[in-house]
Amino acid sequence: EAGVAQSPRYKIIEKRQSVAFWCNPISGHATLYWYQQILGQGPKLLIQFQNNGVVDDSQLPKDRFSAERLKGVDSTLKIQPAKLEDSAVYLCASSRTRGGTDTQYFGPGTRLTVL
Amino acid sequence: GESVGLHLPTLSVQEGDNSIINCAYSNSASDYFIWYKQESGKGPQFIIDIRSNMDKRQGQRVTVLLNKTVKHLSLQIAATQPGDSAVYFCAETPRGTYKYIFGTGTRLKVLA
Numbered sequence A: 001e002a003g004v005a006q007s008p009r010y011k012i013i014e015k016r017q018s019v020a021f022w023c024n025p026i027s028g029h030a031t032l033y034w035y036q037q038i039l040g041q042g043p044k045l046l047i048q049f050q051n052n053g054v055v056d057d058s059q060l061p062k063d064r065f066s067a068e069r070l071k072g073v074d075s076t077l078k079i080q081p082a083k084l085e086d087s088a089v090y091l092c093a094s095s096r097t098r099g100g101t102d103t104q105y106f107g108p109g110t111r112l113t114v115l
Numbered sequence B: 001g002e003s004v005g006l007h008l009p010t011l012s013v014q015e016g017d018n019s020i021i022n023c024a025y026s027n028s029a030s031d032y033f034i035w036y037k038q039e040s041g042k043g044p045q046f047i048i049d050i051r052s053n054m055d056k057r058q059g060q061r062v063t064v065l066l067n068k069t070v071k072h073l074s075l076q077i078a079a080t081q082p083g084d085s086a087v088y089f090c091a092e093t094p095r096g097t098y099k100y101i102f103g104t105g106t107r108l109k110v111l112a
Helices: none
Strands: A005-007 A010-013 A019-024 A031-037 A044-050 A053-056 A065-068 A075-079 A088-095 A110-114 B010-014 B019-025 B030-038 B045-051 B056-058 B062-067 B072-077 B086-094 B106-111
Touching: A005 A088, A010 A019, A019 A088, A019 A110, A031 A075, A044 A065, A044 A075, A075 A088, B010 B019, B019 B030, B019 B086, B019 B106, B030 B062, B030 B072, B045 B056, B045 B062, B045 B072, B072 B086
Parallel strands: A010 A110, B010 B106
Antiparallel strands: A005 A019, A019 A075, A031 A044, A031 A088, A044 A053, A065 A075, A088 A110, B019 B072, B030 B045, B030 B086, B056 B062, B062 B072, B086 B106
16 A cells, blocks of 8 residues: 655745645554654654544644645645744644554655745 | 763674673563664664563564563663664653653664
8 A cells, every 4th residue: 555645755945934844644544643843853743633523633833723624535734924943844644543653664754944 | 850861872792793782771661661763863663562570572673672680671772773763762651651652772883
């Protein structure tokens, strides 16, 4: 089966600009996650969707970050405006059910550099 | 607070030797633990998992040990190969939640 797809793979922008990342989860997976991974650290959950509803967005900086999964399949994460500290790899993952003990499968990530 | 950490940031082993990667977790209510492998430029790849009602689980060349008394998790890789070179993360799922909390990772270097 095809894995989690993400695009673009790399993005370089200047601070205060906007950027959007796209994710297509594994077919049939109900739950989709966006993580932020700063260099040298483990992934940190930003937002979790169950179908097209938000389950957890407690660590999403809502003043600048937004995400949607309108049809319960693919998802978009947006940053507007970007700050220098947003430089990181943004990982998308999906799992068959709500999560917890259900294995999460990760995409290759989008490496964002904010200048 | 909740945290998952690792004792050693970098581990170097000779090819063919066994590797042991350690992880400490702080939430005694966590009931599910996972190990991921992340190669450069790639997303994390699932290796093995273990539930809190177990203390050992084996996979192909890998074994995960869980010591709930001291809140310690380890990943053992038998006959380490060059392809095992990567950063390894442990993660925990606190009971009643649906999310993974990742540690900061250990880099494994396999020496020829």
